[in-house]
Amino acid sequence: MITRTTTGWQAEDWQFQLSRVVTSVKDLYQYLELPLDSLSSARLAQLDFPLKTPQSFLEKMKKGDFNDPLLLQVLPKQQELTLTPGFSYDPLAEASALKSRGLLHKYKNRVLVVLSGSCAINCRYCFRRHFPYQDNGLSQQEFEDISHYVTNTPQINEVILSGGDPLITSNKRLERFIHTLEKAPNLKRLRFHSRVPVVIPERIDEGLLRIIQSTRLKIILVTHSNHAQELDDVFSSTMQQLARIGVTLLNQSVLLKGVNDSALALSNLSEKLFSAGVLPYYLHLLDPVTGTSHFNVPETEGKLLIQQLLAELPGYLVPKLVKEEAGKTSKTPIPL
Numbered sequence: 001m002i003t004r005t006t007t008g009w010q011a012e013d014w015q016f017q018l019s020r021v022v023t024s025v026k027d028l029y030q031y032l033e034l035p036l037d038s039l040s041s042a043r044l045a046q047l048d049f050p051l052k053t054p055q056s057f058l059e060k061m062k063k064g065d066f067n068d069p070l071l072l073q074v075l076p077k078q079q080e081l082t083l084t085p086g087f088s089y090d091p092l093a094e095a096s097a098l099k100s101r102g103l104l105h106k107y108k109n110r111v112l113v114v115l116s117g118s119c120a121i122n123c124r125y126c127f128r129r130h131f132p133y134q135d136n137g138l139s140q141q142e143f144e145d146i147s148h149y150v151t152n153t154p155q156i157n158e159v160i161l162s163g164g165d166p167l168i169t170s171n172k173r174l175e176r177f178i179h180t181l182e183k184a185p186n187l188k189r190l191r192f193h194s195r196v197p198v199v200i201p202e203r204i205d206e207g208l209l210r211i212i213q214s215t216r217l218k219i220i221l222v223t224h225s226n227h228a229q230e231l232d233d234v235f236s237s238t239m240q241q242l243a244r245i246g247v248t249l250l251n252q253s254v255l256l257k258g259v260n261d262s263a264l265a266l267s268n269l270s271e272k273l274f275s276a277g278v279l280p281y282y283l284h285l286l287d288p289v290t291g292t293s294h295f296n297v298p299e300t301e302g303k304l305l306i307q308q309l310l311a312e313l314p315g316y317l318v319p320k321l322v323k324e325e326a327g328k329t330s331k332t333p334i335p336l
């Protein structure tokens with residue numbers, strides 16, 4: 001059992017916290033004491049991608065502030081309804097990289113598996129906001145199919161679990177999936193990409209730690225945090241527990257207008273991550289997905305920010321600035 005020091009309440013377990021997600025726009029406005037003028041457009045904007053935020057994430061926001069960097073990431077806005085040239089529904093052409101249900105093979109020696117369709121939080125900038133999530137709850141047979149695909153494709157040495165969010169999956173299913181995957185002799189590494197350790201760090205429970213310790217696969221966790229204000233003491237102690245059992249800890253962020261598009265926000269994030277034992281990995285430019293253009297930060301501005309960070313931080317605390325382009329065999333680094 002973990003005591004959440006910031007609020008004083010005790011979490012039974014992570015499922016309890018997951019059940020406390022806020023999905024009503026009105027509840028969000030009322031809790032944060034926001035003026036109600038924009039309530040109806042917020043309601044409209046969430047019709048095809050609903051509001052969803054854990055209570056604990058809400059508690060980290062400043063009341064009465066529409067510009068709070070955490071609130072901006074979850075609050076549905078009228079701007080999402082405008083169509084912007086250059087922004088489309090599937091800019092990464094992921095639909096065409098699907099090898100079997102839930103399996104994406106775009107990069108040479110690593111495959112991406114979508115284990116779960118849902119997330120603990122719905123981020124407004126999400127590049128998968130139009131993804132057919134519901135299609136993706138994998139069966140044991142589909143686990144086997146993925147394991148065979150890996151075995152039959154000898155150059156694959158890493159499986160990446162992405163989302164939805166792979167840590168929404170129960171320990172029981174995760175354990176079964178890992179056991180199935182381990183049968184592929186060429187597989188060396190298993191990487192989790194997840195925002196759950198940021199928003200509900202209690203998810204990394206005893207059972208999950210035991211699963212991680214008992215696999216032969218090298219485990220990597222890439223957390224998805226965009227702002228230092230998201231990270232609390234529970235996050236830090238959880239990351240330290242993972243580090244002790246040999247998990248490699250990295251973080252990736254998306255560069256988001258109003259949220260983290262300043263050298264100060266980014267360097268605070270890097271410092272806070274490092275003090276929890278996590279190294280910054282990628283800073284992604286926004287994928288041009290319909291409904292997200294108000295988060296866009298131009299590439300030239302991204303480069304300037306990285307140059308400022310290089311002047312302020314040791315090199316290992318400066319994330320790599322990248323973007324994703326359809327049909328490429330890796331992410332594209334942005335030259336400074």
Ligand SMILES: *Cc1c(COP(=O)(O)O)cnc(C)c1O
Pocket residue numbers: 104106107110111112160330331
């Ligand atoms: C980002 C991504 C990866 C992993 O890329 P790394 O550069 O190894 O982090 C793998 N597959 C897909 C489809 C991706 O989008």
Ligand code: SF4
Pocket residue numbers: 118119120121122123125126127128163164165195224
């Ligand atoms: S996939 Fe990641 S960015 Fe998208 S909604 Fe889920 S947690 Fe947020």
